[in-house]
Amino acid sequence: MPIKYLRDIDLIVRAYLVYVRPLVEYNSVVWSPYTMQDIETIERVQRRFTKDLPGFRKLIYKDRLRRLHLPSLELRRLQVDLMWCYKILFGIVDTSTEDFFVPSTYPPTRGHQYKLFKKPHVSRTRAYFFSERVVNSWNSLPDGIDFSSLPRFKRCINKVDFSQFLEYF
Numbered sequence: 001m002p003i004k005y006l007r008d009i010d011l012i013v014r015a016y017l018v019y020v021r022p023l024v025e026y027n028s029v030v031w032s033p034y035t036m037q038d039i040e041t042i043e044r045v046q047r048r049f050t051k052d053l054p055g056f057r058k059l060i061y062k063d064r065l066r067r068l069h070l071p072s073l074e075l076r077r078l079q080v081d082l083m084w085c086y087k088i089l090f091g092i093v094d095t096s097t098e099d100f101f102v103p104s105t106y107p108p109t110r111g112h113q114y115k116l117f118k119k120p121h122v123s124r125t126r127a128y129f130f131s132e133r134v135v136n137s138w139n140s141l142p143d144g145i146d147f148s149s150l151p152r153f154k155r156c157i158n159k160v161d162f163s164q165f166l167e168y169f
Contacts, residue, residue, distance in 0.1 A: 009053055013068055016049055021073075028077045029084050034128040039168050043073050074168045079157055081134045082141075086153050089114060100131040104139075114147065115139050137165045 024045050033039050050064040051057055065072060071079075087093045088100050104115040118135045121127045142160065146152040 009055075009068075012053065013070070020045065020049065024073060025076060025080070028080055029130050032077050032081065032128075032130070032133070034133070036167055039074055043168055046070070046073050072166070072168060074166050075162060078137060078162055078165055079154075081130060082138060082157050083150070083154060084130070085134045085138050086147070086150060090147070090150075092150065101135070111139065111143055112141055112145055112147065137162060140165075 024042060033042055046065075047061050050061065050068060050070070053064075053068075056064050056067070059067070084093075085101070088095060088097055091097075102117040102119065104117045106115075116135045116138055118132070118139075121132055126132060141157070145156045145160075
C-alpha cells in the first residue's frame with residue numbers, strides 16, 4: 001500500500017474514534033447491553049465501519065481490529081466498567097463505596113488485595129447492573145495490576161486478557 005493510502009485510513013479511523021465511537025459508548029456504565037442480540041447490534045457499528053475501509057473488506061472482523069489496533073466495543077465497555085469500579089473504590093468520584101460494593105472480608109490467596117464480595121442477586125435483572133456485572137472481572141484481575149493511580153491502572157488493564165468475560169468474542 002502506498003504511504004498516502006495508509007495516512008488516509010489513519011485519518012478516517014481517527015475521525016471514527018473522535019466522532020462515532022463516543023456516541024456508541026456514551027454512558028455505557030449505565031446502559032451496557034447484556035443480551036447477545038444487543039451486543040451484536042452495538043458491535044455492528046464498528047464492524048461495518050472497519051469493513052468499509054479500503055483494503056479491509058475481505059478480512060474477518062478480528063483481523064480488521066488487530067490491523068487497526070482497535071479493541072472490540074464490548075471489551076471497551078468492560079474496561080470502562082473496571083475504570084469506574086476503580087474510581088468508586090478509591091474515592092475519585094463523589095459517591096459512597098458502600099452503595100455499590102462490599103469489600104471481601106477474606107484475605108486474598110491469589111490476585112490483588114482489593115477483591116469484592118459478590119452478593120447473591122434476587123432477580124435476573126439485578127445481575128446485569130453495574131455493581132453486579134463488574135465484580136467477577138474485577139476480582140479476576142491479576143496480581144501485577146498497578147493500583148497506585150488511575151492512568152497506571154488503565155495501562156495495566158489494557159494488557160489483561162478478558163476473553164473469558166466477553167460474549168461476542
